[in-house]
Amino acid sequence: MPERYPHLKEQDPEIYALIQKQAAYEASTLKMIASENYASYSVLEATGSSLTNKYAEGYPAARYYEGNEVIDEVENLCINRLKQVFGAEHANVQPLSGSPANSAVYRAVMAGAEKVMGMPVNLGGHLTHGWKVNFSGMDYTQVPFGPSPETGLLDYDQIREIAKAERPRMIWCGATAYPRRIDYEKFAEIAAEVDAYLVADIAHISGLIAGGALPSPVPYCDIVTSTTHKMMRGPRSGFILCKEADRYQEKYYPTSKFNLAKRIDRAVFPGLQGGPHENVIAAMAVAFGEALKPEFKDYAAQVIKNARHLGECLVKEGINLATGGTDTHMLLLDFRKEEFTGKDMSDALAKAGIIANFNMVPGDQRKPAVTSGVRMGTGALTTMGMKEKDMEQVASWIVRIVRAMPDASAVSAQIRGEVAEYCKQFKVPGLWEE
Numbered sequence: 001m002p003e004r005y006p007h008l009k010e011q012d013p014e015i016y017a018l019i020q021k022q023a024a025y026e027a028s029t030l031k032m033i034a035s036e037n038y039a040s041y042s043v044l045e046a047t048g049s050s051l052t053n054k055y056a057e058g059y060p061a062a063r064y065y066e067g068n069e070v071i072d073e074v075e076n077l078c079i080n081r082l083k084q085v086f087g088a089e090h091a092n093v094q095p096l097s098g099s100p101a102n103s104a105v106y107r108a109v110m111a112g113a114e115k116v117m118g119m120p121v122n123l124g125g126h127l128t129h130g131w132k133v134n135f136s137g138m139d140y141t142q143v144p145f146g147p148s149p150e151t152g153l154l155d156y157d158q159i160r161e162i163a164k165a166e167r168p169r170m171i172w173c174g175a176t177a178y179p180r181r182i183d184y185e186k187f188a189e190i191a192a193e194v195d196a197y198l199v200a201d202i203a204h205i206s207g208l209i210a211g212g213a214l215p216s217p218v219p220y221c222d223i224v225t226s227t228t229h230k231m232m233r234g235p236r237s238g239f240i241l242c243k244e245a246d247r248y249q250e251k252y253y254p255t256s257k258f259n260l261a262k263r264i265d266r267a268v269f270p271g272l273q274g275g276p277h278e279n280v281i282a283a284m285a286v287a288f289g290e291a292l293k294p295e296f297k298d299y300a301a302q303v304i305k306n307a308r309h310l311g312e313c314l315v316k317e318g319i320n321l322a323t324g325g326t327d328t329h330m331l332l333l334d335f336r337k338e339e340f341t342g343k344d345m346s347d348a349l350a351k352a353g354i355i356a357n358f359n360m361v362p363g364d365q366r367k368p369a370v371t372s373g374v375r376m377g378t379g380a381l382t383t384m385g386m387k388e389k390d391m392e393q394v395a396s397w398i399v400r401i402v403r404a405m406p407d408a409s410a411v412s413a414q415i416r417g418e419v420a421e422y423c424k425q426f427k428v429p430g431l432w433e434e
């Protein structure tokens with residue numbers, strides 16, 4: 001490991017050692033948590049910059065503190081690059097992460113305890129789409145929908161029926177655990193039929209959309225939210241894109257003088273947050289700059305090629321996948337028929353240095369604390385430089401572990417060494433010198 005933080009090392013060797021320890025762990029294991037990635041050195045440097053020292057409550061040219069001329073340039077650059085990446089009318093880059101971005105959306109389009117249509121967590125949705133233990137399920141009423149337990153696919157006729165029967169004020173399309181393309185045009189038709197706001201949550205896949213490898217929801221949705229640290233490869237943060245005008249202004253906000261873009265901005269600040277993290281906003285601008293480069297298209301395409309190939313290799317060896325495959329970076333391995341659980345399997349994988357997570361799969365009968373599935377993604381491995389032939393190696397490790405279950409400890413221990421050795425040929429940005 002290179003020594004990268006000379007001041008920290010000198011002043012606080014305890015934290016320095018822990019950072020190095022985690023870096024060494026990540027560099028010798030396979031980061032296959034589908035929501036994780038490796039940010040570039042440039043993103044890390046901007047995140048760690050002195051911009052962290054500035055208070056900038058408000059928005060560019062409308063700040064509550066003096067001395068923000070340069071900060072305005074940073075934030076405007078970030079906004080303009082983001083709008084360029086997605087072809088969006090309006091962008092807010094201040095949400096501190098994905099969940100705060102989603103909470104701002106509620107504040108901007110929901111008046112009281114209305115109905116919100118979203119996927120429950122056990123069906124692949126996010127906590128903030130109306131799940132009961134989250135503010136979104138406590139303050140609003142979730143109208144649930146989800147993929148078919150048989151096929152694992154969304155059924156748009158069923159979604160339309162539910163929407164027409166329940167008439168939600170807002171519909172979330174987007175997921176944390178759904179490996180297939182989402183048909184935003186269909187969702188838009190349904191939302192229009194029931195006068196609902198349509199919000200796409202592209203937290204996982206925004207980088208794949210930015211790289212042109214998946215279709216964009218921007219033309220079809222009132223609002224789009226995302227994190228920036230998943231396939232977008234930026235710092236931990238979030239953003240909101242929206243149309244300027246509210247198509248339901250007359251119906252839902254007849255007396256308001258604020259259009260949709262203004263309500264989103266006001267919901268973020270002063271509605272929910274104080275000072276924005278301008279160091280992180282600078283790092284987001286760096287990531288959006290990277291996403292505008294031609295290489296990012298290659299990255300996004302390769303992520304999906306890798307996921308598809310990994311899936312095919314696993315299916316060939318008799319491992320079931322929810323929906324049978326993937327259109328994205330994500331695979332949902334389906335162990336419903338096995339004696340062992342998703343948790344058993346993710347533990348065995350982790351012991352082998354393959355870091356993923358146990359996850360509910362469509363039709364799962366096991367409890368959320370154990371599940372029958374494992375979710376994995378190829379975003380970080382692709383950032384390391386892995387290609388299809390590397391996926392064959394990864395698949396063969398996974399298969400060996402599955403074959404050894406329920407007690408894979410000896411096999412996992414052996415594979416752990418092989419994984420660490422294999423990782424040495426790749427350069428991990430932020431962990432190893434480039």
Ligand SMILES: *Cc1c(COP(=O)(O)O)cnc(C)c1O
Pocket residue numbers: 035097098099100102125126128174175176201202203204227237238
């Ligand atoms: C990751 C994720 C979020 C939330 O992101 P945090 O940054 O963890 O708050 C929101 N929605 C979806 C669909 C996600 O996958």
